[in-house]
Amino acid sequence: MNLTRFARRRYTPGFTPLEAMPRLSALLGADLWIKRDDLLGLAGGGNKTRKLEFLVADALAGGADTLITVGAPQSNHCRLTLAAAAKEGLACRLVIEERVPGSYSPVALGNNLLFDLMGAESIRMVKAGSDLAAELAEEAAAVTAAGRKPYVIVGGGSNPLGALGYAACAQEIMAQAFDAGVAFDRIVVASGSAGTHSGLIAGLVALNAGIPVTGINVRRPRAEQEANVLKLAEATADLLGTPRPQAADIVALADWVGPGYSLPTREMVEAVRLVARSEGILLDPVYSGKAMAGLIALARAGAFTGERVLFLHTGGSPSLAAFADVLRDPAFN
Missing domain, CATH: 3.40.50.1100 (Rossmann fold)
Known part of the structure; x- marks a missing residue:
């Protein structure tokens, strides 16, 4: 996969951290890691x-x-x-x-x-x-x-050119995993406008990484979102000149959307609080909070038994102040 032929501005010096989450892992009985794209460059970071x-x-x-x-x-x-x-x-x-x-x-x-x-x-x-x-x-x-x-x-x-950013991230993850001497069995990521999810899959397929991606949908029904992700992943692969992802590569679970986009759920509030208190990492209520809610539920159900799972943190914590009432509301705690 050759990204050097595309013009690129660099807003982040070096790679974002790839970290183990030992306390959250102990709480959930799973081997959980996090890719800190909340620490990307520009104001407040994020995917x-x-x-x-x-x-x-x-x-x-x-x-x-x-x-x-x-x-x-x-x-x-x-x-x-x-x-x-x-x-x-x-x-x-x-x-x-x-x-x-x-x-x-x-x-x-x-x-x-x-x-x-x-x-x-x-x-x-x-x-x-x-x-x-x-x-x-x-x-x-x-x-x-x-x-x-x-x-x-x-x-x-979220068009093919923008999705190249997450094809590049796939390369970054693989390089970091190699340097750290770890192998990931699964990646979990929020799935919204589809560019992050699609670009990541296009990059992993191009690298023949063999790592499945579980998307946690934050807006649409599962079938609709999976179709969106596949279409953009195919277009991104075409732009790269690499093999197209297949429908079997696309998973965008919709069980944690709740009443709708950006609308709070009890599971999201628990996820934001749990990760903040166990790992000192801030999630957001719209994307990473709902994605982590999905990861937590799947881990508790035993879906990750025997797997090392990487959560891709897409950022969003600058919006937390706008949701203060929800995060403190006894109805959601």
Whole structure:
């Protein structure tokens, strides 16, 4: 797998840590490790940084001066796109899709506060179900009309170019595992806009790693999400020029989505608290918290017996303050 032919900005010096989680492992009776992509570069870290390394490089190569993207309220992707824009001296416009009615507030804490601190040029809220491609095109047209050059980044940075960031992560994991003298039997990761999940699978297949990936869905029904992941994984492999993943490679369990995207569950709150108190690692309520809730349930059910499992931490802790009431709510504890 040759990634050197793709332009790339580097926002993280070196590899993110690969750590054992001995106290959580003892509590759950499983051999658990964590890949700390919450410690990636840019403001607050998280998985979108890897995608933006390829996407922003493409934007700069094309002479863009303005990044435009979309996300939900408290979007980690919007936060990191804005951070990349600030680092590169670019303007940035955000379209916020209010997926849960009444969930967006321009004065909210968490990532919304960071949108203001990092100087988003504009933030426009649209209702759930809006034609997001059309909304992004409208923003791009406004930038063009002002005599500037826009670069549109899809939600989550989840297109084949962005997914290369997690093909690169697959290489990184394999190199670190070799250096540490460990072998992983399974990787568990949150599955949302599909770029992280798809890129990781495309990379592992290209490397003939033989490591299954269990995705924990945070938004959609299982069949719908698995179809999305497979389609993007195939497109990413085509871009790489490597063998395509097969349907059998794709697992995106939907048992821990709860009532919907970003809506809290008791299992998520337990996961966030348990990992914070056992390992001193902060998860987020939308992605990594629900993914860890799935891992915890699977471990308690004996699904990982005899396996060494790597949890890919996709970040998101800057949004924790916006969910303080939920995390302290006795109904969820």
